[in-house]
Amino acid sequence: MMISFFENFFELQKGIHQMLFSWVPFSVGDLLYIILGAFLLYYAITLFRKERRNNSLIRILMIINIFYFIYQVFWGMLYFQTPIIKKLASQKEPDVEKAKRLAITYLEKCKTTRQSVKEDGNGVFIMTNLTSIQKEILSQQAKLPSYISGKKAPQILDIKPSLFKNIMSFTGILGYYNPFTAEAQYNSELPHTFIPFTTAHESSHQLGFAREQEANFVGYLIGIHSNNLELRYSTEFFTLKSLLRFIVEEDPEFVENILHQYSPAMKRDRAYEKSFVLSHQGWLDDFFGFTNNLFLKSNQQEGSVTYSYFIDLLLNYENT
Ligand SMILES: [Zn+2]
DSSP, X not given: OHXXXXXXXXXXXXXXHHHXXXXXXXXXXXXHHHHHXXXXXXXXXXXXXXXXXXXXXXXXXXXXXXXHHHHHHHTGGGGGSOOGGGGSSOOOOOOHHHHHHHHHHHHHHHHHHHTTSOBOTTSOBOOSOHHHHHHHHHHHHTTSOTTTOOXXXXXXXXXXXXXXXXXXXXXXXXXXXXXXXXXXXXXXXXOTTTHHHHHHHHHHXXXXXXXXXXXXXXXXXXXXXXXXXXXXXXXXXXXXXXXXXXXXXXXXXXXXXXXXXXXXXXXXXHHHHHHHHHHTOSHHHHHHHHHHXXXXXXXXXXXXXXXXHHHHHHHHHOOO
């Protein structure tokens, strides 16, 4: 009862925010974060001056409290929705053999789709029309199986390049959803193999799926049936990589063998992704990697096998 109230409230809030902000060509939410950051920095500096200390401390606590409250009401409550896994017919533990069969299927899919997309002078995958990818994502949102998503899919384009793309490249963050303005942001500096799927992922948050791995799964459902080959390749490539990351814990030789079987074009895409990650490694990445690990560990039961919730959803959804 309570959750459906917040789900409806989310739709209302999103409708108003998209009316206000979707037509603005840049991310209003990013601008909001910059202004907020400037205020916090200003009050933090004045903390060092004795006569203003109390006043500044109250201001800082007030800002944090207000934003935390708005965040919870606009977004945080959506974490209490029924998990997608409970809506699937099968709810088994991920099975490595099944993952291997799927990895072979997705390798073949990737190889085929990759033949029909464009590449740059270095033979690396490029997108030709991001707007048509975004429109395709919106139209696929409306076709999601109703037992998984009963959400409304308003066909409003509200996906924007992040103003923080330079910093983002060094943090390993591909995109994010802004709960205060209902905008979806992606890092436009990323290798193109990442961008269409990242956009589908962020659009799934925008649709109302808060959990990270559920956004991956809904993004997967959006991309995998698409007639837009650039979106489909990006999604198939993401799915294959996720499967391999799961399998490598149990059978590294199998993964090595699959990597060998990548088509030359896929190998070039993989090499480009790797070189991008390597050239953007730094202290920020270490910091975020560290906090991320800390966060994941605190949410995981001790001693359990490490697989992502996305793999759990994928293997239970696919009947191979
Ligand atoms: Zn996300």
